[in-house]
Amino acid sequence: MRVPRPRQLRRNASPFERHVPGVRYGVLDELAGYAVRRAQIAIYEDLDHVMTPLQLTPPRFSSMVLIEANPGIRQSDLATVIGVGRPAMVAIIDHLQSQGWLRREVHAGDGRANHLVLTRKGLALLARAKVMMLDLDRRWTQGFSEHERRTLITLLDRLGPSPAAKPGEDPA
Amino acid sequence: MRVPRPRQLRRNASPFERHVPGVRYGVLDELAGYAVRRAQIAIYEDLDHVMTPLQLTPPRFSSMVLIEANPGIRQSDLATVIGVGRPAMVAIIDHLQSQGWLRREVHAGDGRANHLVLTRKGLALLARAKVMMLDLDRRWTQGFSEHERRTLITLLDRLGPSPAAKPGEDPA
């Protein structure tokens, strides 16, 4: 089962409506998991407008952020962190390198591994992308108080099978 | 850009870790959008265990819930509601029908449209699936208070470009 990277956009279609008037959603409205899915669809329609002009995709953007914050990280570790396989990571890095945004250097202590570093050009683009992404994300939480925004992120980080659901912490 | 139905599972890989120790996530930790993505990856790894034995997928399950709650809904409307294209909906309905879980009847007032109705067998399976899904969802929010659970769903429903972000309502 694929983890939906939200569905491919239907360019000429009307935007996704989370609650179509007159339709009863039954248990779906009771499921946190379905709320996540719904939110993701709505978000991705918008995300496209920011990513595409920059020749970026969500995994490409995430990778650049992580390489900047962890210079010299190796590909396999990066793949683990963003949750893709190693082969998929090769394609992501290939693209970023073809744009001149990063270099693959030989790892100092391990001849098998790649040492990933952003170029000046890559850092410049990333700076722009980060501003745009932060701006977009703030627009998504426009009506939220800062407390609500933090609460949402914290609850999302706790949601899920194993690492989440620790009764001790109470972010709300 | 595709809306990620979360990534295909790597069966022999370790489960997705949302915060790998020693890795700095930079702005990613500030983005509600990335928190959504992270949560979805974690969720889908688990979802698989419930869906597969029942010959279900998330869109199939959602479709059945919606057909039960809105008997006679037409395919195109169903597609709009769950956020897929009409061709994708055909495949979903085909499968549900092949399992004997629903019938396509001719719509009373419109000879073009299909009137979708669950069979007794479909209703029985759906009843089982709903119990399992609710149970799974509760496990994902195990450490949450009921207030936190509702808050998460409400905030997720407000997150996004257009319909969300209404300053008036304060669910937290």
Place this chain on the structure above:
DNA sequence: TATTGTTATACTCTATAACTATA
């Protein structure tokens, strides 16, 4: 002319397996 369901097609993303070079 527009819409519903359908089919055919292409594209994207992903997993899996196998290869190489290092360890």
Place this chain on the structure above:
DNA sequence: TATAGTTATAGAGTATAACAATA
């Protein structure tokens, strides 16, 4: 033997366009 990166391949899911039947 095991691991990092790579390549090749197949599969799932989706969008797009075009078609028939009906409105």
